[in-house]
Amino acid sequence: MPDVAGFRRVAEQATGKQVREVRVHDAQVLRGIGADAFERALRRRFFAEPRRHGKWLLIPTAAAANASAAPPTLLVHFGMTGNLQWCAHDEELHAHDRVVFDFAAGELRYRDMRKLTGIHLAREQAEVDGLLADLGPDAQRIDAAEFDSRLTRTRRRLKPALMDQSVLAGLGNICADEILWRARINPNRSTAELSDGDLGRLHREMREMLRVAVRAGRIPDGASWLTGHREEPDRRCPRCSSALRRLRIGGRSTLFCPVCQPG
Known part of the structure; x- marks a missing residue:
């Protein structure tokens, strides 16, 4: 959880920014969706404020003007070796950078050596609820x-x-x-x-x-x-x-x- 809280602060650098491009360098980290569909679903979306539940990071997206489909939510689980990095456009790609979200101000990179978990894309709230259904209350907030x-x-x-x-x-x-x-x-x-x-x-x-x-x-x-x-x-x-x-x-x-x- 402490690590995911740190990754949430990294993801906050993309809040309110529009995705110009998504580059999937290793589709093995995607869960339940192919690289092309993943890229299409997120291109031109705006990243909203991320939140954390347990070891999961949730990044809602907002629709671009005139978009026809409902905005999806990214759900990221980092496992033992995953992390997020905010990088300049000209920063050399790391060997374990699996997915890159490109914004005008920089790049948000999902980096993971072992690829034990990965990234889900929920197209509606029911899918988010389904992925988190087996989790108990967040340890930081339970009374x-x-x-x-x-x-x-x-x-x-x-x-x-x-x-x-x-x-x-x-x-x-x-x-x-x-x-x-x-x-x-x-x-x-x-x-x-x-x-x-x-x-x-x-x-x-x-x-x-x-x-x-x-x-x-x-x-x-x-x-x-x-x-x-x-x-x-x-x-x-x-x-x-x-x-x-x-x-x-x-x-x-x-x-x-x-x-x-x-x-």
């Missing part, structure tokens, strides 16, 4: 009561529950580790074992961590953040200096402090 209810409705391990996009939309692997470390809760705990105090602390720490990370457009990796120590050869907890442990939970690499986050 404490709904957070408690959704997280504890089934008995399961806590970290996979936090990362389940149908429970909460937006939390990835590193986000979940950071939140759990800040809340001093073991990632292997069962959701059924959480006290009201645990849930309240978890919600507060999630909101605060996301507030800072969304503003930065990434999860900060400073010395006071768990994330800042993930790749160190001798990983130590930035709070108590104990050796950090790494294990796999729900198929994902998980970093935690066994002292600050006892089982």
Whole structure:
């Protein structure tokens, strides 16, 4: 989510600008539409204010004068390696620039190395709703009561529950580790074992961590953040200096402090 918030700010540079041309350099990133149809659907459209839900970026478009078709909405999912770049026209094309939206003021480029997800084009609101139908509330905006209810409705391990996009939309692997470390809760705990105090602390720490990370457009990796120590050869907890442990939970690499986050 913090990364997508940063990409939303990049996309804002195209707000109110008219697409002069769309160049699809790799149609594999398009979902449910071919390159020619995609280019035709967006040429001469105006990009409207982008918004984010979870890990999805939505860019509505506005119709050009006298356009006959309803304006579509771009829905972009970035996966592990996708991003948006605002570039000058004469800036050299990157090897992983898959789609380029050309405006008079510059180019918005969708760049993705692994192409695990990609770009959808919804021609009406029902298609937008369908693509987002399985997502839970956005993790940055959910209130404490709904957070408690959704997280504890089934008995399961806590970290996979936090990362389940149908429970909460937006939390990835590193986000979940950071939140759990800040809340001093073991990632292997069962959701059924959480006290009201645990849930309240978890919600507060999630909101605060996301507030800072969304503003930065990434999860900060400073010395006071768990994330800042993930790749160190001798990983130590930035709070108590104990050796950090790494294990796999729900198929994902998980970093935690066994002292600050006892089982």
